[in-house]
């Protein structure tokens with residue numbers, strides 16, 4: 001974590017020296033000034049985590065300084081020192097937004113304790129905004145539904161990797177549950193009590209994304225009225241989810257790479273390096289390898305992000321999960337909407353099973369919600385289903401589903417994996433049917449494995 005910056009304001013040189021010595025020894029960075037006016041100038045031009053000010057000073061006193069500080073830097077904590085054991089002044093200070101107050105004289109231990117607490121609380125406050133939204137989303141690991149081989153392999157993977165802090169790249173079509181898996185990794189890791197911070201790389205213009213990620217110093221650009229703590233800093237000791245990483249522009253990719261390598265960065269317009277320890281999870285529904293080939297994505301960044309690849313199979317490749325998912329959403333939507341639907345009609349279930357779900361689990365969730373809200377009895381019928389027109393067209397029979405805009409490489413992989421699965425992972429038979437050599441087949445599988453593209457990985461031992 002970055003060393004906290006503290007500004008000390010006191011007209012007595014002895015007091016300034018005392019504080020400086022006590023706090024530098026505890027690992028803080030200290031600037032000390034002799035009066036309120038000099039203090040305000042410091043606060044205006046720098047970004048302090050904490051200000052410790054005397055109450056009674058010639059000129060600007062502690063309370064006035066506190067008031068001015070809160071106007072300029074809302075997130076700077078202020079501690080007031082007072083020589084008079086007056087409850088009234090203390091209450092006044094706290095009411096005006098002071099983090100704490102301390103009665104003079106005090107020992108180095110006492111001030112250290114007060115400082116530590118104020119800095120901790122200030123940090124919590126920043127994190128709380130995010131934690132609150134997490135709680136509002138009602139996250140619960142138990143809410144992950146699905147027992148298909150593909151999903152079980154993912155649960156296993158989550159358990160294995162949760163203890164490490166290696167970067168994870170989660171791939172999957174839109175709506176497959178990438179964010180849910182990212183949360184599951186965080187909440188089953190030792191970092192679970194620290195923040196889970198998310199940022200969508202596709203949603204913001206590059207300069208905004210940069211200051212969201214790294215924060216900025218006051219005045220670093222036209223709209224930087226105040227200092228801003230970036231998501232990276234907020235995710236310290238926790239997890240940072242970089243959603244839709246493929247959409248990050250190349251300039252920012254280089255900056256991100258630097259942070260991943262050096263584990264420190266500067267706020268936009270800042271010069272102080274800030275240390276961070278955040279586990280990085282990124283997601284994408286794009287073909288990153290292709291983006292690399294086309295020069296749109298840095299290969300070195302890709303290697304940093306893709307230490308552990310997880311690929312979530314699209315829903316149409318794990319139809320066995322569909323009944324459980326549909327029941328799960330039935331229950332959830334019934335509760336949320338105060339309805340009493342309890343069952344899904346057989347015909348309705350048949351329709352759900354035959355749809356190709358281009359929008360994956362999210363599409364299913366929306367479909368069930370609509371059906372639950374509009375249905376009047378206790379059984380959900382297909383009357384209110386409305387399926388996405390953007391269907392994944394399947395060839396006749398039990399053939400392979402190919403997504404739209406699929407590349408030749410992807411189509412080949414889907415075909416190979418489908419055929420292999422259909423023939424119980426029998427490589428000889430699969431190679432025969434596809435008219436390729438067993439060796440080519442093995443090489444392809446190895447390639448997919450390395451690229452993290454094996455969802456239902458065929459087991460080597462089972463092959464003849």
Ligand SMILES: Nc1ncnc2c1ncn2[C@@H]1O[C@H](COP(=O)(O)OP(=O)(O)OP(=O)(O)O)[C@@H](O)[C@H]1O
Nearest residue numbers: 143144145146173174175176177178179180361362
């Ligand atoms: N296995 C699952 N069990 C229960 N709910 C799921 C599962 N997978 C996904 N969902 C639900 O489906 C919805 C979409 O999931 P999520 O947002 O994680 O998908 P995503 O892959 O991040 O989508 P996008 O690419 O659009 O960002 C969420 O409401 C999520 O809770």
Ligand SMILES: [Mg+2]
Nearest residue numbers: 178179243283
């Ligand atoms: Mg998502």
